[in-house]
Amino acid sequence: MARRRMDVADLEIGMDVAELDRPWIDSPFLFQGFVVQTADELELLRETCRYVYVDDDRREEDAEDRTIRLSINMRPQANPERGGAEWRRIAMEERRAGFERELQRMHAVREHARGYVKNLMQDVRFGRAIDTDRARQVVTEMVDTITAQPDAALWLTQLKQAHEYTAQHSINVAVLSIAFAAHLGYGPEQLKLIGLGALLHDVGKMRIPPSILDKPGRLTAQEFEVIKRHPVEGYEIVKGTGDVPPQSLEIIRYHHERVSGRGYPDGLRGDQISTAVLLTAICDVYDAITSDRVYHHGIPADQGLNAMYQMAPSDFGRELVQEFIKCVGIYPVGSLVELGNGAIGVVMTRDPLNRLRPVVMLLRDSRGRDYLPRRFVSLAAQAELDHERDWTVRRVVDARQIGIDMHALAADELLSGGHQVVHI
């Protein structure tokens, strides 16, 4: 397909925009690739970009294109005076359908990754050769999906369950690291190297006896020394394959190094630790402290971010942690929030233009009654439409404390309409 660069001034209705001059996440457009249909869309493209890439073999608009077109410009406040309440509501429903499609796609990628990581863990445990080709394949799928729609990928990292912690954690750290590195501006090839290092970062743990690795109580000094061997063990195992690049290997070896010099195994400090390593370390700690383990509950996402912020000066550097918070959002996707009006919802997408007012799916009203069907609302748009009630986020709430089962919610609302057992 012929793709050419075009100044937005020359763009016309009916042209097929394949790519922007900036990441899609930095634009008000939700999906990659759409046919310009209206003067409003054309105007918004001209406001947002200087140039775009156009595919010359114009497509007929099919149902999917229509969804994409209607979902466009639904990032609240991109142009607040445009559109009435009904149009916004319809567009929100379209947006919801698009999000659910992306969620299903990411879920399939995670299932593939999960199968791979479980085999990998067995291979390492039994001293067999590890399959790095499949790791690369998994990471390529992750990079493709995450760069297209990071919100769906991040949403699934928030579904925590205690069993299968190690596999789930490896996948989450890879997803978070790819999303965070993309946010920082790394290109696709670097994202794959970072993703590979992140996916394999803890393989050395498979050489630690389970009695120490899964010990619920406090570790003795000797036991901790055993745990501290896992970065070097993992590094040696993966390096031994001879086909994993140094940028991925350094993530495995150094992901417990800290800028204060108090990390391990080598006590590196400050800028001896690369940004790629530090960003993966941030994702590792964030996922660990917000995850349930067999012996303790994870803390909610906002408290996790707060804890990361406290650790920042000694562990990762303040600037990088601030960027991480910008990346995942003050109210991270997938977290449950209570609104000022008492309703409960789950955060569905980040909004770079309005971080305090994300799009949420409303679950319960202020009297605790379930919304059925559950509604997608943009808090920014809702605040403009309804001045009577408070549509700000009051706080992040713990799903367990208010009796919401996020796995059941994901299964019946978002992934295959509840007809399929979901492992996440």
Ligand SMILES: [Fe+2]
């Ligand atoms: Fe580790």
